[in-house]
Amino acid sequence: MKETAYDTIVLGGGISGLVAAYSHQKKGKKVLLLEASDKLGGVIETIIKEGYRLEQGPNSILTNAELQQLMEELGIAPKIRKNESIASTRYLLFKDMPLKMKPDWTFFKSGFLTPSMVWAFLTELFRKKSTLKEESIASFIRRRLNADILNRMINPLVTGIYAGDPEKLSLRATFKKLYAMEQDYGSLVGAMFKRDKNAHKREAMSFDKGLITLIDALGATLNHVKLNTVVTAVKSLNEGFNISYNSNGKTADFVGKEIVSTLPAPIFSNICSFLEPDLAKEIAAIEYAPMMLLYLAYPTGAVGQALDGFGYLNAQQENQPYLGGIWTSAIFPEVAKKGTHLFTLFVGGVHNKAILTKPKEAIIKAKLAFEKHMNISSETTFQHHYVVEKAIPQFNLGYYKLMEKVDAVEKSYPGFQISGNWRTGVAIGDCVAGNL
Ligand SMILES: Cc1cc2nc3c(=O)[nH]c(=O)nc-3n(C[C@H](O)[C@H](O)[C@H](O)COP(=O)(O)OP(=O)(O)OC[C@H]3O[C@@H](n4cnc5c(N)ncnc54)[C@H](O)[C@@H]3O)c2cc1C
Numbered sequence: 001m002k003e004t005a006y007d008t009i010v011l012g013g014g015i016s017g018l019v020a021a022y023s024h025q026k027k028g029k030k031v032l033l034l035e036a037s038d039k040l041g042g043v044i045e046t047i048i049k050e051g052y053r054l055e056q057g058p059n060s061i062l063t064n065a066e067l068q069q070l071m072e073e074l075g076i077a078p079k080i081r082k083n084e085s086i087a088s089t090r091y092l093l094f095k096d097m098p099l100k101m102k103p104d105w106t107f108f109k110s111g112f113l114t115p116s117m118v119w120a121f122l123t124e125l126f127r128k129k130s131t132l133k134e135e136s137i138a139s140f141i142r143r144r145l146n147a148d149i150l151n152r153m154i155n156p157l158v159t160g161i162y163a164g165d166p167e168k169l170s171l172r173a174t175f176k177k178l179y180a181m182e183q184d185y186g187s188l189v190g191a192m193f194k195r196d197k198n199a200h201k202r203e204a205m206s207f208d209k210g211l212i213t214l215i216d217a218l219g220a221t222l223n224h225v226k227l228n229t230v231v232t233a234v235k236s237l238n239e240g241f242n243i244s245y246n247s248n249g250k251t252a253d254f255v256g257k258e259i260v261s262t263l264p265a266p267i268f269s270n271i272c273s274f275l276e277p278d279l280a281k282e283i284a285a286i287e288y289a290p291m292m293l294l295y296l297a298y299p300t301g302a303v304g305q306a307l308d309g310f311g312y313l314n315a316q317q318e319n320q321p322y323l324g325g326i327w328t329s330a331i332f333p334e335v336a337k338k339g340t341h342l343f344t345l346f347v348g349g350v351h352n353k354a355i356l357t358k359p360k361e362a363i364i365k366a367k368l369a370f371e372k373h374m375n376i377s378s379e380t381t382f383q384h385h386y387v388v389e390k391a392i393p394q395f396n397l398g399y400y401k402l403m404e405k406v407d408a409v410e411k412s413y414p415g416f417q418i419s420g421n422w423r424t425g426v427a428i429g430d431c432v433a434g435n436l
Contacts, residue, residue, distance in 0.1 A: 005240070005254075005256065005257070006032040006224070006254065006255070006257070007030045007031065007257050007258060008021075008024040008030070008032070008256060008257070009031075009032045009033075009241070009243055009254055009256035009258070009259050010031060010034070010259075010260045011243070011263050012034075012035065012036075012261065013033055013037075013039075013040040013041070013042065013219075013227070014041060014042020014044065014262060014420070014421075014431075015041070015044055015215070015218075015428055015431045016042075016419050016420050016421060016431045016435050017262035017420075017435075018040060018041075018215065018218040019070070019218065019435040020260040020262060020419060020435040021218075021222050021225075021260075022070075022218050022221055024258070025222060025223065029258075030223075031222070031223070032225075032254065033224065033225045033226070034226050034245060034254075035226070035227050035228075035229060036230040036231070037227065037228070038228050040215050040219045040225070040227070041212065043058070043391070044211050044212070044214070044215055045057055046209065046210030046212035049382075049384055050382055051337040051382075052295065052335060052337060052384075053209075053334070053335040054293075054295050054344075054384065055293075055344070056293060056386045057293075057388065058211060059211075059326055059328065060087070060204040060205060060331070061204070061205055061214075061427075061428045062202045062203070062427060063202055063203050063205055063429065064429040064430075064432070066429070066432050067428070067429050067432045067433070070436065074217040074218065074221070076207065076214065079207045079213050080205050080206075080207060081205065081334075082204065082206075083330075083332065084203060086308065086309060086327075086331050087203065087205075087331055088203075088204075088310070089101075089309035090309060090310055090311075090312070090313075091309050091310075091312035091313075092112075092156050092312055092314075093156075093312050093313070093314040093315070093318050093324070094110060094112050094152075095110070096318075098305060098312040098373060099112055099312075100309065112152065116146055117145075117146065117148050117152075120148075120149055121149075121189065124145055124187055124189045125187045125189045125190050127144055127187070129183070130143065130182065133172070133400070134170055134172055134398070134401070135170070135171050135172070136169060136397055137154065137158060137167075137170075137174060137175060138166040139167075139171075140178065140179075141154050141166070144182065144188060145188075150166065151316070151317050152315055152317075155316050155317070156313035156314060156315045156324070157313070158174075159314065159315075159316070159324065159349060160313045160323075161392075161426065161427070162174065162392055162394060162395075162426070163289040163323060163350060163391065163392050164289055164349065164350050164392065165394075168350075168396045169394060169395055169396055169397075170396060170399045170400055173403070174395050202429075204310065206332055208334075210335075211428075226245075226247065228248060229245050229246070229247040230245060230246045231243055231244070231245050231263070231271055232245060232246055232251070232271060233273055234259060234261070234272050234274075235274070236274050236413055237255070239257070240255055240256055240257045240258075241256055241258075241416065242254075242255055243256060243259065258416070258417070259415065260417040260419055261416075261417070261419065262420040263420060264422065265283050265286040265420070266284050266286070266288075266390070268420070269283035269284040274413070275409065279405055279409070282405075283402070283406070286402075287350065287393070287396060288389075288391065288392060288393055288394065289350045289391055289394060290348045290349075290353055290355055290356050290387065290390065291346060291348045291349065291387070291388050291392065292347040292348045292355045292386070292388075293344055293385065293387075294322070294345040294363060294384075295328075295342065295343070295345075295382070295383065295385065296342075296343050296345065296367060296380050296382070296383055297329075297336060297337070297340045297341065297342045297380060297382035298340060298343075298376055298381060299341075299378055299381060300339055300341055302376055302377050303375070305374045305375050305376075307341065308330070309327065309330070310327065310330075310331060311324060311326035311327045311344075312324055316351065321347070321362065322345050322346060322365075322366035322369060322370060323348070323349050323352075324345070325343050325344065325345045325370055326343065326344045327343060328343055328344045329341050340381050340382070342382070343370070343374075345366055345370055347362050348391070356387065356389060359385070359387060363385055393421060393422040406418055406423070419434060
């Protein structure tokens with residue numbers, strides 16, 4: 001049975017789908033959003049457990065101009081919480097200790113920066129520009145700088161965003177700005193001197209009640225939302241598109257003039273009936289990094305490490321059983337119970353998929369290492385974990401070409417927009433900018 005026709009049907013109620021639905025509705029269209037689960041937000045979810053406020057997905061957002069404007073339109077700008085001096089102070093694990101990335105005496109004394117790294121920065125300006133269309137992050141950094149900079153500085157950065165492998169990730173599909181800096185200015189150092197001083201300053205932020213504030217505010221603007229509705233097929237009609245779905249055991253169809261899919265790649269490839277089989281296979285094969293979020297709280301007096309920063313990331317060469325830890329309550333003190341510090345550890349990524357099969361072992365190892373690195377002398381007052389099996393899509397080599405093929409599908413089917421974080425970029429700011 002066909003139900004009422006809509007101008008736009010948005011598939012998926014994560015941040016991408018919510019922003020797409022908001023944006024189309026703002027243009028005066030009749031919009032319907034379909035979401036498989038019983039809640040909006042996708043991987044963004046704030047929960048309260050035993051007096052601790054936990055983010056069971058992203059912890060904070062790096063703002064951009066589009067997000068800033070959206071928050072103002074939604075009236076939630078006054079609810080923003082940030083802690084600039086803490087959030088902008090970053091650490092990396094070095095020789096089993098968090099090392100502050102600040103050019104002071106402790107930093108220079110640590111041996112983190114080798115003479116070859118300094119020389120690579122000083123001479124980067126004089127290296128030849130590449131004509132390669134696609135290259136891995138690792139190859140690009142080795143070519144323009146050197147292997148130590150890749151291993152010590154870039155590898156943890158890649159971990160922090162993609163939980164991925166810089167040898168496999170495509171520079172052009174991930175760090176587009178670095179690619180453009182070389183193409184436009186011939187050098188990274190040169191581009192930094194010429195960068196726009198008036199550009200939007202990106203800051204890590206959340207809201208008074210956590211990231212759910214953004215989801216709730218977007219959801220409240222939408223006129224037609226159907227939860228518990230699993231989209232099972234998308235077909236192209238002579239005019240518009242037919243969406244089949246299953247809701248509480250019943251199957252039915254909607255018709256829409258335009259469709260915006262924000263479904264994860266493997267689900268999208270499975271339900272979109274008019275994709276070429278080879279392309280569907282390629283999309284289904286996009287790798288996703290799994291991630292475990294491990295929340296640990298300790299009495300304030302039991303933590304030996306000074307908590308004057310955002311937290312730290314671990315380079316792969318440090319060979320640790322976790323990827324890094326955010327000092328959550330140092331940034332947002334209201335998330336922890338009084339008298340305790342709350343931390344969020346990231347465990348997993350493309351190099352540690354064992355978290356899916358042996359989570360208990362992974363937790364024990366990560367906790368032990370973290371307590372040593374943070375000089376912690378007491379048992380936890382609270383512990384919880386949450387696993388996201390397909391957390392972060394990996395934009396590996398070949399991604400740029402694959403996205404060109406997906407662009408071509410959009411062109412052949414006017415009114416069909418293929419979005420979601422695997423199209424726009426994984427950061428929440430990218431999901432917002434790509435769907436407004
Ligand atoms: C653990 C973790 C930590 C992260 N940390 C950060 C961070 O600190 N900062 C940051 O900027 N970004 C972070 N990210 C990335 C960012 O959160 C995500 O890229 C972004 O939220 C994805 O939004 P989305 O709407 O594209 O996809 P999703 O949130 O995955 O939404 C897709 C939606 O589609 C629905 N769906 C699936 N199948 C169907 C179907 N058949 N029918 C209908 N609906 C369906 C799903 O239920 C879901 O609600 C993190 C991600 C994870 C997983």
